Amino acid sequence: MQRPWKTDVAPSDITPESVWRGRRRLLQGAALAPLALGASPLAHAALDNQPTGPVLPAQRNTEWSTNEAVNSWQEITTYNNFYEFGTGKGDPAQYANKMQLSPWTVQIDGAVRKPITLDIDDLRRLAPLEERVYRLRCVEAWSLVIPWAGYSLAHLLKHVEPTEEAKYVVFTTVVQPEAMPGVRSNILDWPYVEGLRMDEAMHPLTLLTFGLYGHDLPAQDGAPMRIVVPWKYGFKSGKSLVRIHLQSTQPTTSWMRAAPQEYGFYANVNPAVPHPRWSQATERRIGSGFFAARIPTRPFNGYEKDVADLYKGMDLRRNF
Template identity: 60%
Template structure:
């Protein structure tokens, strides 16, 4: 296969001074080191979703245990300033073009090292929330750029349905490919489909979320409808969008950005202010909505979730395993 060329992107789009802080996978599409996950004890009415009405309500309830900020990024910014390269490399391309993506019907297959491989309809996935209402909740975190109230539940709830085997060491996420509806696929910046992955213990951590909504509404296309993942202690590019396949694997998958530029984007991608990107510092951050002249603040280790997740990396060299 011919070598993939990385496109030129203006410094205003990729540097920490560019409001959005780094192209760090060009920082997050909906929440980068990210954000906040879903909630509530209520399973929403799915009829509006089935009709493709993405403005339908998806009730959510804040959980104080995971609420790290009282200031949310505006819904307008969250839904209009995104990275979703299937629709183009511009920050507004997803808003402009993602409306054509077909999200119904939608299925997600789970395969690989599992005892019960299965293909789920999107409605069935959302209904799983009723099995463990205590997990269906809101989490909000100071993110590198945005603070976002996602609605969803822990990925572990789904993975338990297929019974991972002892060989399942990693979890791979594969994004949809719709050539007629995704104009960015013509720009071969990525060897499509987009692929991301986690270690199995990261995937089973209760903070790793399947996301179906945001701001109390069904997830918009540009934010990864109808289902994405969000890992709040990692940079946003780890959070695969519009997922159609989940594979449990024995060996570490080669993820999309590692394949393109492994010297800049590692497999783990934990928020770590002590490890600079090769082209900029990550020690401080500025958030969308605060204004370009707002003072920068210190970046928090693991995006503020060190107490919950640091034990996952005991004994690891987090500079080598960036």
């Protein structure tokens, strides 16, 4: 099947970071640079930074890569939603360096025949790492295009052998109160919990993610391991995971518990259904400039041909 949004070009060839950086320097010299980033003063101070942290080699994957230009390292690492560190987009970059990332283990249990607890190095080695370029879109109607590195979550789930009772996968984020000022607030019930239906979790697009731009994930982007579900809003992609639990019943996720009138279980990108407080028909690409024209939001974030069959017969207005 022909997919117009895909490309035979390797993700690293779409827009090399050196080209991106040159383009951004034009903005840096202008007074609108902070607006172009759509980020905090911290982002402005980090404009000339290169990707940092341990190198994470990964094979290029062209099958699941968008042909859109990627965002810069600075934009990806300084404009984040990670409420454990605060509600400001620059809060994660400011505070996340206090996270304790080693040692790190993840428990995989529940409706599986082989429950197991693995450290982060064992998890990285479980399957070959590959780089994919996905768009990550937040429900606030802004988006980033990011070269993630990891492997399909299905590899891990097959390793633990789900039982017939396994209908849903539940992801739990770490809580480190001494490093995470946001968990001292009552914004959400902590720890952060998200979930997928089993067939969603087993889809090859769902990425168990360890890095970006060829380096380990920065803490503010969900280190050392997160989920990326590119056809859903960004809050479905749980960060800094410590547990993956399989169960027979649909979980009540953190945002469902906090605001059930606004956030449902599925959170599929559907531009035809507005959020109760804003339209989702268009989006703003971070880095395009504050006054740049908004672009139309695509159903399922552009992956409709690959995932729409998962929801055949469902009312996606009721199952939001």
